[in-house]
Amino acid sequence: MIIKRGHYLQVEDGVWSVQKGDILIEGNVVKKLGEVTEREAAGHEVFDAAGMLVLPGLVNGHQHTPMSLLRCYSDDLPLMDWLNKKMLPAEMKMTSEDRYKGAMLSLAEMIKSGTTTYADMYIDMDTIAEAVASSGMRGALARGMIAMDANYSDRIEESRQLVKRWNGAANGRITTMIAPHSPYMCPPDFLKAAVELAKELNVPLHTHLAETADERQMIQDKYGSSPVQYLQEAGFFEDTHVVLAHGVHFTAEDLEVLQQVKRGGIIHNPVSNAKLGCGTSDLLALRRHGIAVGLGTDGPGSASTLDLFMEMKAAAWMQKLLHSDASALSSHDILTMATKTGAEILGLGNDIGTIEEGKKADLIMINMNQPHFIPAHEPTSLLVYAAAGQDVDSVIIDGEVVMKHRELLTMDEEKVMFEAQQSAASLLNRL
Numbered sequence: 001m002i003i004k005r006g007h008y009l010q011v012e013d014g015v016w017s018v019q020k021g022d023i024l025i026e027g028n029v030v031k032k033l034g035e036v037t038e039r040e041a042a043g044h045e046v047f048d049a050a051g052m053l054v055l056p057g058l059v060n061g062h063q064h065t066p067m068s069l070l071r072c073y074s075d076d077l078p079l080m081d082w083l084n085k086k087m088l089p090a091e092m093k094m095t096s097e098d099r100y101k102g103a104m105l106s107l108a109e110m111i112k113s114g115t116t117t118y119a120d121m122y123i124d125m126d127t128i129a130e131a132v133a134s135s136g137m138r139g140a141l142a143r144g145m146i147a148m149d150a151n152y153s154d155r156i157e158e159s160r161q162l163v164k165r166w167n168g169a170a171n172g173r174i175t176t177m178i179a180p181h182s183p184y185m186c187p188p189d190f191l192k193a194a195v196e197l198a199k200e201l202n203v204p205l206h207t208h209l210a211e212t213a214d215e216r217q218m219i220q221d222k223y224g225s226s227p228v229q230y231l232q233e234a235g236f237f238e239d240t241h242v243v244l245a246h247g248v249h250f251t252a253e254d255l256e257v258l259q260q261v262k263r264g265g266i267i268h269n270p271v272s273n274a275k276l277g278c279g280t281s282d283l284l285a286l287r288r289h290g291i292a293v294g295l296g297t298d299g300p301g302s303a304s305t306l307d308l309f310m311e312m313k314a315a316a317w318m319q320k321l322l323h324s325d326a327s328a329l330s331s332h333d334i335l336t337m338a339t340k341t342g343a344e345i346l347g348l349g350n351d352i353g354t355i356e357e358g359k360k361a362d363l364i365m366i367n368m369n370q371p372h373f374i375p376a377h378e379p380t381s382l383l384v385y386a387a388a389g390q391d392v393d394s395v396i397i398d399g400e401v402v403m404k405h406r407e408l409l410t411m412d413e414e415k416v417m418f419e420a421q422q423s424a425a426s427l428l429n430r431l
């Protein structure tokens with residue numbers, strides 16, 4: 001395929017700039033950028049991108065796809081009540097079919113708002129992997145593991161099987177991770193077993209960390225340490241690759257520990273953290289310590305939408321509010337978090353996250369010919385402060401067009417919505 005007559009965004013040293021030129025895609029790779037000769041273009045399908053700005057696909061570093069069935073089912077509660085009294089009991093009643101329908105709904109919503117790669121943590125991951133494979137999405141999938149006692153070998157085994165079956169599947173679109181849920185849902189031996197498994201299989205660890213003040217207190221009372229120290233004691237930061245969701249409540253000592261992380265980083269979920277009353281991460285402190293920060297939505301049960309454009313705005317606003325400083329994080333920093341850094345944190349930085357020759361063709365096109373994008377003084381500012389997911393016109397993942405002019409090509413959108421609605425209604429009847 002050749003994308004013609006458009007403009008595309010590239011980043012150098014953290015600064016994004018608009019380039020004019022064609023994008024030649026061969027197979028799943030960006031083969032050439034700029035001037036493509038008639039000869040090179042011969043035989044390629046032409047995608048007319050006049051009026052479009054092409055960006056690298058967005059990376060959602062933390063999600064729980066089937067929870068779309070629980071969107072706005074129970075809001076305005078603090079995290080521990082929301083999780084223990086509402087989400088976990090409802091999730092116990094979900095069937096495999098429900099989880100598939102919920103995952104498909106999430107995948108449709110993510111593609112329609114410009115996400116091309118995401119990280120999922122849930123149970124029944126074979127079912128979710130099937131949904132990801134058929135949707136055309138790129139996914140880093142993990143079996144979310146909760147254990148309250150020493151009886152956890154089945155979850156470790158399921159995680160091992162997920163990695164064996166799915167790592168590198170769907171033409172490499174699917175990768176896998178090992179996901180002990182959180183410090184407060186994982187006793188020490190279980191955490192250690194998860195760390196050992198991740199090392200043995202050479203895949204990243206993915207967990208929730210330091211999301212609430214309650215979590216800090218619980219871990220302090222139980223183990224006499226902070227959540228970060230607790231993970232450290234289990235070997236979490238010893239030559240591992242870690243994807244740490246949230247990171248709202250860190251001490252100065254925690255930041256010193258996290259500074260040692262060489263692979264991975266924090267996934268910031270500003271909307272979920274605000275809505276559940278958790279607080280917001282101090283991203284400037286994380287950056288001062290050289291800790292990589294990407295963006296996520298968390299599940300639709302808390303965030304309510306899966307629109308990373310919303311998260312970009314929220315991330316920018318919250319840092320400016322937190323520090324009473326309008327210069328706290330620029331639109332360029334925020335766009336980098338949602339693309340390049342997110343990809344690096346998921347271990348995919350060599351393949352995706354920027355538009356470069358030789359990288360995978362994961363691209364989104366924004367229709368810039370709309371009133372809220374005029375005048376086009378600063379495209380990066382427009383994307384972060386003025387754009388919304390609905391502005392995404394077309395999406396290419398792994399060289400395949402999965403949405404064209406807002407029509408999903410890998411799934412029947414009406415059917416996906418109808419079936420998810422049916423599943424959600426039937427689930428509510430069973431509660």
Ligand SMILES: CSC[C@H]1O[C@@H](n2cnc3c(O)ncnc32)[C@H](O)[C@@H]1O
Binds near residue numbers: 083088144182
């Ligand atoms: C065992 S699968 C994953 C598990 O995580 C739960 N979950 C969703 N959002 C959050 C959050 O913000 N903090 C902690 N746990 C969360 C979800 O309900 C699943 O059970």
Ligand SMILES: [Zn+2]
Binds near residue numbers: 062064208245298299
């Ligand atoms: Zn989560």
